[in-house]
Amino acid sequence: MPTLYTADHEWLRIDGDVATVGITDYAQSQLGDVVFVELPKLGRQLKKAEAAAVVESVKAASDVYAPISGEVVEVNDAVTGDPTLVNSDAADKAWLFKVKIADKSELDGMMDADAYEKHTA
Amino acid sequence: MDAHDTASPPLSRTPLHALHLARGGKMVPFAGYDMPVQYPMGVLKEHLHTRTNAGLFDVSHMGQIALRPKSGKVEDAALALERLVPQDIVAVPQGRQRYAQFTNAAGGILDDLMVANFGDHLFLVVNAACKTEDEALLRKELSSDCIIEVLADRALLALQGPKAAEVLTRLGADLAQMRFMDAGPRKVMGLDCFVSRSGYTGEDGFEISVPAADAEAFASALLADAAVAPIGLGARDSLRLEAGLCLYGHDIDTTTTPIEGDLVWSIQKSRRNGGARAGGFPGATAILSQIDGGTARKRVGLRPEGRAPVRDGAALYADTEAIGSVTSGGFGPSLNGPIAMGYLPISHGAVGTRVFAEVRGQRLPMTVTALPFVPHSYQR
Structure with a gap:
């Protein structure tokens, strides 16, 4: 399954009924040096579009919105321990959390890599 | 984003x-x-x-203003400017500058600025966001004694x-x-x-x-x-x-006096009660009585105990009671950790006091800390 993207600059990688969520390289470049990451608690039931995580640069705090509804089944402790991972590897090692997808129809309308590239051009 | x-x-x-x-x-x-x-x-x-x-x-973007005395004597420009600021401007020698504040009738701060004595005139540097109002204030209040020249x-x-x-x-x-x-x-x-x-x-x-x-x-x-x-x-x-320095519009504004802002050091004895030119600036009654009698609150340094930055506007609590708020906050790269400034009641303003900031629904512990966070390296 390819990576999907949202207009809010998150990416989702789908594996069965679990989505791994992160912010895009474009988003980290806009934020600048990331100094703090706060992730949702394990087991939290996320509703699509609610604030799920926080990524903070020196200057500002930015919410990361849940791109999809479902239960948080894993969080990336490596990125809370070393927030600079978001700047160095937003698309992979700095994944933020994994969600057990409640409703796959919420994936409809998300962008593929080409569409997202046009979105940020 | x-x-x-x-x-x-x-x-x-x-x-x-x-x-x-x-x-x-x-x-x-x-x-x-x-x-x-x-x-x-x-x-x-x-x-x-x-x-x-x-x-x-x-x-x-900051405002640069020359204040030229109509009399030709720089002391007259200094005396005129003292009608708008609680600082001793007359005592600033040629070739020196001093930190000052424009105050309002309640003792609040309209802007903070630098005033330098250039020998035949005063040179002022004011904040970008306030420069139009500052210029208008100077023209209204000092035009009888000074030519106000904006150096655009x-x-x-x-x-x-x-x-x-x-x-x-x-x-x-x-x-x-x-x-x-x-x-x-x-x-x-x-x-x-x-x-x-x-x-x-x-x-x-x-x-x-x-x-x-x-x-x-x-x-x-x-x-x-x-x-x-x-x-x-x-x-x-x-x-x-x-460096523990105030950002106008955040750490000081029209609702904070220089004394509440912990800027009492910037008001020389000559302008305080008992001084040679005591008072005579907007808000003198409030400001001088605060110098003598103290204030209910003051600006303090704050260090969050965790890693989460605490930003401007966060409410500060002692137990369950809201007692103040953060006015500047973020991450200090030289300290590799979060730092903040804010206002607290004098009862909770002593260095080492623990308070709590509300951030995204959580209460995060912070400790009142001496300013500056990083020592100054001025060449005195």
């Missing part, structure tokens, strides 16, 4: 705007100007570069950091004799500049006013030195916060 509001009025540009773009500055609206918040180096590295080398800041055709650059002085020496500027808060006209690279040894980072450094037409060549010459990097507003803010 929202896009900037495209419906805003057109932004002003400083004489260095093209240079910011050429250097890859990420431009943002600030006080009506299109200003660089950071360059490709990034806020963290720009901050640390300034603390170890030298950083060049464009502060041309000058740029203002700050070179800050431990290598600032040697960089200027390499460029042939003989500024080594200046000490902290010395200020006056100087020739730098053949240009008629106004130079002060001061700044807004806690580091040694200089603020240099240059003719607008020469600003880009001047800045380029400084940037050609390997020790100098261009620094944006992001690092300017983190540097001044580590």
